[in-house]
Amino acid sequence: MADAAERQADGSGPPGGSIAGGRRAATSDTASRDAGSRALEVVGVTRTFGALVALDGVDLSVGPGERRAVLGANGAGKTTLFNAITGDFPPTRGRISFFGEDVTELPQYDRIRRGLRRTYQHSLLFRGLTVRDNLFLASRGVARRRFSLLRPRGGDFAMAAAERLAGQAHLSRRLDTRVADLSYGEQRQLEIGMALAGAPRLILFDEPAAGLSPGERGNLVALLHGLPEHLGFVIIEHDLDVALKVVDRVTVMHNGRIFKHGTPAEIEADPEVQAIYLGGQHG
Numbered sequence: 038m039a040d041a042a043e044r045q046a047d048g049s050g051p052p053g054g055s056i057a058g059g060r061r062a063a064t065s066d067t068a069s070r071d072a073g074s075r076a077l078e079v080v081g082v083t084r085t086f087g088a089l090v091a092l093d094g095v096d097l098s099v100g101p102g103e104r105r106a107v108l109g110a111n112g113a114g115k116t117t118l119f120n121a122i123t124g125d126f127p128p129t130r131g132r133i134s135f136f137g138e139d140v141t142e143l144p145q146y147d148r149i150r151r152g153l154r155r156t157y158q159h160s161l162l163f164r165g166l167t168v169r170d171n172l173f174l175a176s177r178g179v180a181r182r183r184f185s186l187l188r189p190r191g192g193d194f195a196m197a198a199a200e201r202l203a204g205q206a207h208l209s210r211r212l213d214t215r216v217a218d219l220s221y222g223e224q225r226q227l228e229i230g231m232a233l234a235g236a237p238r239l240i241l242f243d244e245p246a247a248g249l250s251p252g253e254r255g256n257l258v259a260l261l262h263g264l265p266e267h268l269g270f271v272i273i274e275h276d277l278d279v280a281l282k283v284v285d286r287v288t289v290m291h292n293g294r295i296f297k298h299g300t301p302a303e304i305e306a307d308p309e310v311q312a313i314y315l316g317g318q319h320g
């Protein structure tokens with residue numbers, strides 16, 4: 038069902054354009070499916086809020102290690118889709134599978150245990166604590182093992198993980214800085230570092246470039262490019278200069294539905310996408 042829907046919605050515009058520069062040669066959804074089971078399979082997902090249909094029969098399929106952008110005007114349903122996938126606001130109808138397992142009914146923490154992570158548009162950081170403490174707590178929070186309440190020693194796995202995660206988030210030199218003293222861009226980097234705790238298999242990034250300066254955006258692109266090759270992500274991002282540089286494929290949403298899928302170059306050159314999104318015809 039998702040396969041047919043995605044093929045139907047595939048972008049078919051000519052390759053080209055200045056922004057697009059996917060991480061590797063993008064394949065068609067059909068071809069990438071040959072690689073094996075899907076990391077994420079969203080089938081017929083609908084979410085209503087009272088009379089409002091925020092998501093309307095959405096199908097989305099993401100392969101292991103794939104990097105996908107979800108674009109769309111304000112109110113298109115992007116964050117609601119993330120909320121359905123993570124369980125923040127479960128779907129009203131439809132099914133969500135994660136690495137072949139139906140997780141539609143699972144609570145959030147069980148999805149996290151299986152390797153699903155996300156960042157939010159609003160910050161969930163502990164502002165009075167240091168970078169190290171935040172990363173330490175994130176590592177402990179996603180671990181399966183039980184803990185004592187005693188202060189950890191030097192060899193504690195989460196203490197070591199905090200330093201590794203700080204490196205991945207380009208924050209090694211800020212380990213002992215309080216979050217409140219970080220720049221806004223560094224705080225967003227820390228949120229990504231926390232999402233990397235444990236053994237993530239797929240991360241959902243919700244507008245990670247929002248509010249960043251041009252320099253910070255460049256750093257974000259480098260950070261995302263530096264993530265381990267096997268780690269897939271889905272990114273909601275209004276800044277196309279960021280989004281199209283870091284993904285293999287793009288999905289465009291409109292009015293709670295999937296409007297089109299394509300490569301970054303196809304989507305950038307697509308006149309219909311420009312009309313509903315780039316042209317500012319919202320919602």
Ligand SMILES: Nc1ncnc2c1ncn2[C@@H]1O[C@H](COP(=O)(O)OP(=O)(O)OP(=O)(O)O)[C@@H](O)[C@H]1O
Nearest residue numbers: 086089090091109110111112113114115116117118
């Ligand atoms: N908890 C909620 N209660 C009621 N309506 C909601 C809720 N969450 C989202 N909506 C509505 O669902 C629709 C889709 O919202 P959503 O936040 O998913 O859009 P979006 O594409 O992420 O937009 P943006 O780019 O502005 O973040 C909007 O009309 C929004 O007002």
